[in-house]
Amino acid sequence: MPQKKLSVRIDGELISAVEGQTILQAARANGKRIPTLCDLEGLTPVGACRLCIVEISGTDRLFPACTTPVQDGMSVTTVSPKLTQYRRVSLELLFVERNHVCSACVSNGHCELQAMATEMGISTVRFAYNYPKLAVDLSHPRYVLDQNRCILCTRCVRVCAELEGAHVWEVTSRGIHSRIVGDLNQKWGDAKGCTSCGKCVQACPTGALAEKGWAVEEMVKKNDNISSLVRRRGVQA
Amino acid sequence: MKKVKVATVWLDGCSGCHMSLLDMDAAIISLAQKIELVYGPLVDAQEFPEDVDVTLVEGAVSSQDDLNKLKKIRQRTRLLISLGDCAVTGNVPAMRNSIPVQKLLHQVYVEGVQANKIIPTDGVPALLKQARPLREFVKVDMCLPGCPPPAKAISSVIAELLDGKKREGTLAVKFG
Ligand code: SF4
Ligand code: FES
Numbered sequence: 433m434p435q436k437k438l439s440v441r442i443d444g445e446l447i448s449a450v451e452g453q454t455i456l457q458a459a460r461a462n463g464k465r466i467p468t469l470c471d472l473e474g475l476t477p478v479g480a481c482r483l484c485i486v487e488i489s490g491t492d493r494l495f496p497a498c499t500t501p502v503q504d505g506m507s508v509t510t511v512s513p514k515l516t517q518y519r520r521v522s523l524e525l526l527f528v529e530r531n532h533v534c535s536a537c538v539s540n541g542h543c544e545l546q547a548m549a550t551e552m553g554i555s556t557v558r559f560a561y562n563y564p565k566l567a568v569d570l571s572h573p574r575y576v577l578d579q580n581r582c583i584l585c586t587r588c589v590r591v592c593a594e595l596e597g598a599h600v601w602e603v604t605s606r607g608i609h610s611r612i613v614g615d616l617n618q619k620w621g622d623a624k625g626c627t628s629c630g631k632c633v634q635a636c637p638t639g640a641l642a643e644k645g646w647a648v649e650e651m652v653k654k655n656d657n658i659s660s661l662v663r664r665r666g667v668q669a
Numbered sequence: 670m671k672k673v674k675v676a677t678v679w680l681d682g683c684s685g686c687h688m689s690l691l692d693m694d695a696a697i698i699s700l701a702q703k704i705e706l707v708y709g710p711l712v713d714a715q716e717f718p719e720d721v722d723v724t725l726v727e728g729a730v731s732s733q734d735d736l737n738k739l740k741k742i743r744q745r746t747r748l749l750i751s752l753g754d755c756a757v758t759g760n761v762p763a764m765r766n767s768i769p770v771q772k773l774l775h776q777v778y779v780e781g782v783q784a785n786k787i788i789p790t791d792g793v794p795a796l797l798k799q800a801r802p803l804r805e806f807v808k809v810d811m812c813l814p815g816c817p818p819p820a821k822a823i824s825s826v827i828a829e830l831l832d833g834k835k836r837e838g839t840l841a842v843k844f845g
Contacts, residue, residue: 540845556757556758563759
């Protein structure tokens, strides 16, 4: 059955979208960029980071573009002072929640969180740092999980379940106590379900998941590979 | 023309930001004609002067001594700039923040050495519970992150402050 065409306005410009597309997908298909962090093309969107929020005419609420389907006649605003303000707050809260010491990180210079801060011109945060005590799991022979750097985007959870089919990663606890855990809270090295494929490492936007053996600034992620793998396999997100 | 009084201060940092400040090549010569360096690790002055126009502070606030200095500096400075990640975020000095101070000192000075297992107390300032960024103690007028901030970023910020003109191609700010 051919998919229904919809007309949508994005930042005033009339574009045509396809029924079932999210606002983010429709925007991207028309060459418009909306800032994102938890989204990774090919994986089911979850709306975790709130960076992609947009305004929709007729309502005061803000909507995440990555999980909100387009509707015919919708008018979407992706850039406004209000959105900038909220996106900045979300990003600043990510920075204060854990210990993002960019200068000592394997992903320094290649980190999506760091790059987003630069893009938004964030030179400081407005909130007090939390400085929590967090674990670093070195038990896997090839990879490291450093909770200090995790932003709970759940890309690792999704890539492991949806692409590798191994379902190793999960989120445990709630709110500020949420943590990524492997195989129902085993050490990574003891997680029998892990195939050591490394997809989670490549999907992770920060240095939270990294290969061992790299020094500061050396870990470059290849998350394009994840998206192209999804495309080639025809897995539908 | 009256020279602008600039001070630099080194709190809990590695001095890398000061190195970066010195790394601005020829720009430092033209800058020297417009500013007077009145205090800091690069000059002799012992007492932080009254009436400073711009102070660049490197490092986190880690000890009671750092905090006292910072408060005095704030009173005597028109524009206070957090220079580098330690001053802006806490950065590496803040990596000790989840370890209680006594335990930390014990690990470093007793468990961590072969001989002279003594925790120093004479002539060293007492550590605060945590190393934290300047902004959490005093009003900061501007932040220049980076570890260290590139020399070019420091020189253009100072140049902008001096003549109020925005510089084209000013480097994008970046943590780390
Ligand atoms: S470990 Fe990485 S991919 Fe997984 S939730 Fe944390 S930041 Fe995201
Ligand atoms: S990209 Fe939409 S909420 Fe993260």
